[in-house]
Amino acid sequence: MKTEHSKASAPHLTLFMPLIFIRSLEKKLLLQLKNFFLTMQEFFLFSLRSFVAFPKMVRYWRDVLDQATICGTDSIPIVLVSAISIGALLAIEVGNLLEDFGAKTMLGRSTALSVIRELGPLLMGLMLSARFGSRNGAELGAMQISEQIDALRAFGTDPIAKLVMPRLVAALIMFLPLTALSDFAGLQSAAYMAEHYHRIDPGIFWNAVYPRLAPKDFVVGFLKAPVFAVIITLVSCFNGFSARGGTAGVGRSTIKGIVVSSGLVLIANFYVSKIVLENM
Amino acid sequence: MIELRNVSLKYGEREILKNVSLTIKDNTIKAILGPSGVGKSTILKLMLGLIKPNSGQVIIDGTDITCMKERSLYSIRRKMGMVFQGNALFDSLTISQNLGFFLRENMKLPEAEISQKVAEQIQFAGLEGYEDQLPESLSGGMRRRVAIGRALIFKPHMILFDEPTAGLDPVSSKKILSLISSLRNHNNLGAVIVTHIIDDVFHVADSVAVLYQGEIIFDDVTEKLHEADHPFIRSILSDKILEL
Numbered sequence: 025m026k027t028e029h030s031k032a033s034a035p036h037l038t039l040f041m042p043l044i045f046i047r048s049l050e051k052k053l054l055l056q057l058k059n060f061f062l063t064m065q066e067f068f069l070f071s072l073r074s075f076v077a078f079p080k081m082v083r084y085w086r087d088v089l090d091q092a093t094i095c096g097t098d099s100i101p102i103v104l105v106s107a108i109s110i111g112a113l114l115a116i117e118v119g120n121l122l123e124d125f126g127a128k129t130m131l132g133r134s135t136a137l138s139v140i141r142e143l144g145p146l147l148m149g150l151m152l153s154a155r156f157g158s159r160n161g162a163e164l165g166a167m168q169i170s171e172q173i174d175a176l177r178a179f180g181t182d183p184i185a186k187l188v189m190p191r192l193v194a195a196l197i198m199f200l201p202l203t204a205l206s207d208f209a210g211l212q213s214a215a216y217m218a219e220h221y222h223r224i225d226p227g228i229f230w231n232a233v234y235p236r237l238a239p240k241d242f243v244v245g246f247l248k249a250p251v252f253a254v255i256i257t258l259v260s261c262f263n264g265f266s267a268r269g270g271t272a273g274v275g276r277s278t279i280k281g282i283v284v285s286s287g288l289v290l291i292a293n294f295y296v297s298k299i300v301l302e303n304m
Numbered sequence: 305m306i307e308l309r310n311v312s313l314k315y316g317e318r319e320i321l322k323n324v325s326l327t328i329k330d331n332t333i334k335a336i337l338g339p340s341g342v343g344k345s346t347i348l349k350l351m352l353g354l355i356k357p358n359s360g361q362v363i364i365d366g367t368d369i370t371c372m373k374e375r376s377l378y379s380i381r382r383k384m385g386m387v388f389q390g391n392a393l394f395d396s397l398t399i400s401q402n403l404g405f406f407l408r409e410n411m412k413l414p415e416a417e418i419s420q421k422v423a424e425q426i427q428f429a430g431l432e433g434y435e436d437q438l439p440e441s442l443s444g445g446m447r448r449r450v451a452i453g454r455a456l457i458f459k460p461h462m463i464l465f466d467e468p469t470a471g472l473d474p475v476s477s478k479k480i481l482s483l484i485s486s487l488r489n490h491n492n493l494g495a496v497i498v499t500h501i502i503d504d505v506f507h508v509a510d511s512v513a514v515l516y517q518g519e520i521i522f523d524d525v526t527e528k529l530h531e532a533d534h535p536f537i538r539s540i541l542s543d544k545i546l547e548l
Binding site for chain 2: 174
């Protein structure tokens, strides 16, 4: 009897299977969309509270200094390594290309534009997203899961003012000199390769750099520093604060922070260049 | 006095607390007993306003804190000290910095006075010589004593303990429970203790509330727990320690 019933209901179920699948997919998508907008709302409020906490900078100046050392001074080696290697590579590749057109003397100009407008700030942003962002995510995530952030709140301290604002201020202050350092190191390594690899006289190289650089080239490059500082700090700190589920949760939130902030740095890099170059 | 009135809380689809009502009077020790993951720690966080209930009221000394903004909650939180389950000591600060954290953050006291109060707590916790150590270098029992000292330093009216003896050896557990009793007897300090260890309840609590499947199934003086006829209470009385 039971078998007969099962046999009778089988075609009926098969008929509705796609419909059930579509319904469950629709439900899942709606839930994900809802979660996305809720997260965006939380992130917006988190960012707002971080900026509103700026007047407390005077109170937490020691934390600002500590974070400035972490994201600034301690980041110098990685910024230098990336800038030097990319500047040298750029000089070799672009020099080879320009040689085909008999325009090797233009190497200084093309390298300078690439480094100052794009590669210097972008590499610095990506390196700091990995270094400073991962540190923020892991440190704050560990504090979240060990209830240290709850403890701060329980003792009457605003955790955003104590933990996020100093990081944001420090990044805003330190990303500018780091961008300048990245540009300088990239150009120096390009000049070195121009002289020793392409046999271009340093005078010719630098002569193609200085007179050709316009203010907008510096605006494009240096405007990116505060934009990247805000993106990297807020995204990584927000992910740290959102860590749940033990040590694995800290790992997940740290990775998410790096991936999202690096992606946003790349997108912001494009839009800042586009907007400034179109309007200046 | 702390009051929870018909408090309900949901995490997503999961119902953590269902219509929970509790009253904790000043200068008394109340235990909240229940298995792990049932929402006991959540009750403590509700009392501090660290999380908001979906419905119901949390009233501290006659003030409804349910819808209070974070900034207004700080003055309420100063009435209560909290000892977290994992101690939640700030791991980048030394023991004396941890103890003095609240005073430096929230009270405009001269540094000499802060140092004196910290020294008193160091002595109280029996941690002389460990002032400049980081929390990671201390044993579990020592860290718990630092966490208690940190919660006591600003002289709260009530102290909230989240699993005060969890993860401690029997000797350290006994010391911590004696400390909690002496705080009530000598300092007139009320306490709320969240635990899954029934012996802890009989050791220190004046009254006990049993939380089971999000509901309070017993709330009375500790002695009457033996008279309760709920099957869950009968089973925990025979097993002594709840399923972890």
